[in-house]
Amino acid sequence: MSKIRTAITPTREENFPEWYQSVVKGADMAENAPVRGCMVIKPWGYALWEKMQKVLNKRFKETGHENAYFPLLIPLSFMVKEAEHVEGFAKECAVVTHHKLESDGKGGLVPAGKLEEPYVIRPTSEMIIGDSFSKWVQSYRDLPIKINQWANIMRWEKRTRLFLRTSEFLWQEGHTAHSTEQEAKEETFQMLAIYKEFMEGYLAMPVLDGEKTPEEKFPGAESTYTVEAFMQSKKALQAGTSHYMGQNFAKSCDIKFSNKDGDLEHAYTTSWGVSTRMIGGLIMTHSDDDGLVLPPMIAPKQVVIIPFLGKDTDDAVLDACHVLKKQIEKLEYNGEKIEVVLDASDKNAGTKGWDWVRKGIPLRITLGAKDLENGTFVLNRRDKAANEKAFISLKDGFADFPAILEEMQSNIFDKALSFRDENIKEVASLDELKAMFANDDAGFVLCYADPEVNEDREKLLKELKATARCIPFAFNKGNAEGECIFSGKKTSTKIVYARAY
Amino acid sequence: MSKIRTAITPTREENFPEWYQSVVKGADMAENAPVRGCMVIKPWGYALWEKMQKVLNKRFKETGHENAYFPLLIPLSFMVKEAEHVEGFAKECAVVTHHKLESDGKGGLVPAGKLEEPYVIRPTSEMIIGDSFSKWVQSYRDLPIKINQWANIMRWEKRTRLFLRTSEFLWQEGHTAHSTEQEAKEETFQMLAIYKEFMEGYLAMPVLDGEKTPEEKFPGAESTYTVEAFMQSKKALQAGTSHYMGQNFAKSCDIKFSNKDGDLEHAYTTSWGVSTRMIGGLIMTHSDDDGLVLPPMIAPKQVVIIPFLGKDTDDAVLDACHVLKKQIEKLEYNGEKIEVVLDASDKNAGTKGWDWVRKGIPLRITLGAKDLENGTFVLNRRDKAANEKAFISLKDGFADFPAILEEMQSNIFDKALSFRDENIKEVASLDELKAMFANDDAGFVLCYADPEVNEDREKLLKELKATARCIPFAFNKGNAEGECIFSGKKTSTKIVYARAY
Secondary structure, eight states: OOOOOOSSSSOTTTOHHHHHHHHHHHTTOEEEOSSTTOEEEOHHHHHHHHHHHHHHHHHHHHTTOEEOBOOSEEEHHHHTTSHHHHHHHGGGOOEEEEEEEEEOSSSOEEEEEEEEEEEEEOSSOHHHHHHHHHHHOSBGGGOOEEEEEEEEEEOOOSSOBTTTBOSEEEEEEEEEEESSHHHHHHHHHHHHHHHHHHHHHTSOOOEEEEEOOGGGSOTTOSEEEEEEEEOTTSOEEEEEEEEEEETHHHHHHTOEEEOTTSOEEEOEEEEEEEETHHHHHHHHHHOBTTBOOOOTTTOSOSEEEEEEOOTTTHHHHHHHHHHHHHHHHTSEETTEEOOEEEOOOSSOHHHHHHHHHHHTOSEEEEEEHHHHHHTEEEEEETTSOTTOEEEEETTTGGGGHHHHHHHHHHHHHHHHHHHHHHTEEEOSSHHHHHHHTTSTTOOEEEEEOOOSOOHHHHHHHHHHTOEEEEEEGGGOSSOOOEEOTTTOOEEOOEEEEEOBO | OOOOOOSSSSOTTTOHHHHHHHHHHHTTOEEEOSSTTOEEEOHHHHHHHHHHHHHHHHHHHHTTOEEOBOOSEEEHHHHTTSHHHHHHHGGGOOEEEEEEEEEOSSSOEEEEEEEEEEEEEOSSOHHHHHHHHHHHOSBGGGOOEEEEEEEEEEOOOSSOBTTTBOSEEEEEEEEEEESSHHHHHHHHHHHHHHHHHHHHHTSOOOEEEEEOOGGGSOTTOSEEEEEEEEOTTSOEEEEEEEEEEETHHHHHHTOEEEOTTSOEEEOEEEEEEEETHHHHHHHHHHOBTTBOOOOTTTOSOSEEEEEEOOTTTHHHHHHHHHHHHHHHHTOEETTEEOOEEEOOOSSOHHHHHHHHHHHTOSEEEEEEHHHHHHTEEEEEETTSOTTOEEEEETTTGGGGHHHHHHHHHHHHHHHHHHHHHHTEEEOSSHHHHHHHTTSTTOOEEEEEOOOSOOHHHHHHHHHTTOEEEEEEGGGOSSOOOEEOTTTOOEEOOEEEEEOBO
């Protein structure tokens, strides 16, 4: 049987991790930097991030948050304040110890000007933002404070992979302080819901929302909530988290307010974040053996027009492409004008076509002299086979584009959702669980499980290379009591386990 | 004579540097961070930055630039490649030497995991972006590359001042590579022109554009162009720069392409940037003894509505405020909807009024029960005296707002321009120049001067605490020959000198 040629090698089937790297490279999204574990985010990858920022920023502002900016560096003395927190991050902190460079006399440079107190590059900003909050808050009238920051973050990771896990990454981190527990909890849930809506609505990436088990929560948090996405490799990806801190960080950072009765209380805080990791999730949810597949709502451009140029007809074809571009750009999709790129670059049309397939652009138009004669253009949809094409009237055939894009958006989501749902399996015993994780394609494995910390269970899970992803809300609504498959204890809680990135 | 009370103390007259700090504090824009020389940019300051980003980003994209992101950290071996460049930055580099923290056994933390090769936090990104360009460019077909990056930058400054000079700041840095000298030079001038248009059009901040003298150019550049703003203290502020690198950085970073004849050539590169420093310039150009004054085109919000609440009439007044807000928000100014904030916070109307004066919001509306009876609201304009008010018809008086905002924008610019122009003085001899710089209010001092490097002149200027700001284009159009006031040599070049931030 002859192999079908694909634009990406290897295929998902052949080698998923290598396929992933090839998709990133083929779409020209990012590459490894000459700095350990760091990446260069190239224009097509960064345009995706900008689009994500735009949508989220709007939602954050609508829900009363303001953007601000806090220092990159955090004094070591701040890190010590919260014991669990420093324990969680100490092993992966980049440390600044000097403030200048000197010649080493051999043409090289050495650090000079040793700092009295070293700084770490923020691995997250709870401690430095908490310090500001402690100065900003005196009375209940100063609360709530609802801040968001777009920033770069540094965590010295051992094994890194473009977008999924890099030493430096870009993210947003929301930090809020409230006068009551209830208000802080509502904030935590609100932001989790915004993440879920965004990921399902824009990224077409279905997520299981739920609470993290105690072992998996954020260092220092009272409780952590998560949105867990499901990759085509049948592994989970933690795509965003929202933390309810209780008064833990307010105590470490001294965030106190006088309440209406004039008594001093510690504030209740939250934090929540998503990062460039989402781009990795997006890739592994939708892409195929021809490269990236972008849901139209998050695509930086929705349409590419590729002129098919012959020697004598260049001008007429190019003119027609420009006219078509202008007409399509008048159309609205999801409340904004459709964005079109006309690729008039100095390559042949076939090469350009495959470049744009690999970049995942939703609609691909080709137009040559013959098409012009026939009054049509050729349309390829990225959600269909690469060679499946339609001939569309140049006159008004593009008027359907908003409807086509809408249909593609739901097709892409539905496909991902079916795949995810087919791969949630419930097990009733430890043996069944072990049998599932004998293979790499276990998917999401659901079972009755007591969420208490248990070292034996942790050891077993480590052997199975699985982790508790969350206590999913969707599967914890009025459960009958069952037996924890690990301890046999009665519980009504179901936990979902999976291999994860 | 009794002193007029001002919302900011001290006044500009009394102590300009302290007035500046008070304006920043009074407008709640930023504060010093607990990290040496760094700042926390608070929501009102950050909103200004976001507005600047939005306008500039649009202009960058319209002129064919794409955003991307490069690593925060730069290997020391990269810094060494360009001798002038490292010389220029070595004394102010934050150096990362370790990648984790360990307990010191006494409740504190110490750096651990020493790196084989230390990294510096980017003081600018020529070397790290140049490395990428060297991989991206093979043929003339790969050129031009036109990249912009929004990023944080670290320079370990000795004396810092909020926005004007901080160890960490936010900026954009454009980096481009071209196949010809001419194209690279055109890019350099184009970006300088965009900066000038933006600063004069949006920030209402007049700038002198011109070329830097050899001593003042960017380390490693062939030539540096600058936009120099003029502060109310009569000092200059370098508000943005655009550098033509020639082939210098292409040689250091090995950016080579094969030209149309198949020969290998080094590319011609440029870089250009503006930073959060512009916010400092904006403040010192327009603000008065009542605080910040924002040109409407850059104000995060153009209008505040402050309800004057009495016990019985709260609902009616608040309702009227909400109605008014909606009506004003329908109006367009500069192609976008007018942005209105309704300040219903728990403070008295007088306090709120002064808070918004200090924040520099262009239009301030107060509305109480009596106004409601009269069918009017009270309007204060930030470009007029704080107590100068007008009674405007609630029914339709707000319809003039777009015209009023336009008028304010030009008033604010015209005022700054007159002030700047009154303070450009031409001198014909060295004695005259020295006499000017005997005082702190010398302003911009223009004279015939040979731009060649001259150590004696540098020494003299140092004594006078003055620097060559630029060879201003406006004053170097077809000059007759004159005598350099320093050397007596014949020259047709005029240079502008000033004290500067």
